[in-house]
Amino acid sequence: MTYDQLLERVRYEGVYPTRERAAEVVHHVLAALGRQLTGDERFDLAQRLPVEAALTLSAQIPDTEHLTGWGFVKNLAARTGATPATARWDTGAVLAAVARLAGPDLLARILRRLPGGYALLFGQAELLQLQPASA
Numbered sequence: 001m002t003y004d005q006l007l008e009r010v011r012y013e014g015v016y017p018t019r020e021r022a023a024e025v026v027h028h029v030l031a032a033l034g035r036q037l038t039g040d041e042r043f044d045l046a047q048r049l050p051v052e053a054a055l056t057l058s059a060q061i062p063d064t065e066h067l068t069g070w071g072f073v074k075n076l077a078a079r080t081g082a083t084p085a086t087a088r089w090d091t092g093a094v095l096a097a098v099a100r101l102a103g104p105d106l107l108a109r110i111l112r113r114l115p116g117g118y119a120l121l122f123g124q125a126e127l128l129q130l131q132p133a134s135a
Contacts, residue, residue, distance in 0.1 A: 003050035006097055014093030027056055029094035032076045034060030036067060041110045048101045069117020088121075096123040 001009075011022035030049075034057040037045065042062075046054040067075055077087035099107050099122040111119050119126035 001050060001101060003052040006050050006053060006101075009097045009100075010093050013096055014090065016093075025090045026053060026094050028076060028080050029091050030056040030098075031060050032072060032079070032091075033057060033095070033098075035063045036072060036114060037110065038062045039113060041106065041113050044106055045098070045102055045110065048103070048106065049098070066115050068115045069119075069121050071115075072118070072121065091121050092123065095121050099123055 007019050007022045007026060010016070010026055011019060014022065014025060016022045016025065030053055034042070037057075042058070046058045049057060073084055073088045073091055076082070076091060077084045080087065080090075082090065102110065107122060107124070111122070111124070117126070
């Protein structure tokens with residue numbers, strides 16, 4: 001997928017009026033993801049993204065504080081001046097496209113590396129393991 005195709009996918013998914021708005025959203029969300037994702041998963045994801053998107057992701061210095069999925073959305077809202085609802089919408093539009101590029105195996109590895117709450121942001125079901133009741 002080219003960067004232009006990624007922007008068109010995000011524009012379609014997010015129902016954004018212009019390519020410029022889609023590009024802005026892609027930049028903000030991938031920068032935020034780049035601050036959370038570390039290790040081989042970060043490197044492998046960057047390899048699967050178009051060059052422009054990979055540069056945005058990999059140019060970020062990972063934060064020492066690992067945010068939950070909801071924390072990610074709230075942090076993105078604070079950084080961009082958007083409402084949490086808008087930040088959640090933007091995140092979903094971008095990460096749905098990223099999930100397609102990553103593929104199921106890499107996406108599973110990414111979700112294992114990140115704290116809880118990210119699966120839904122990537123458009124995936126979040127399965128929780130039930131703990132047996134204490135006797």
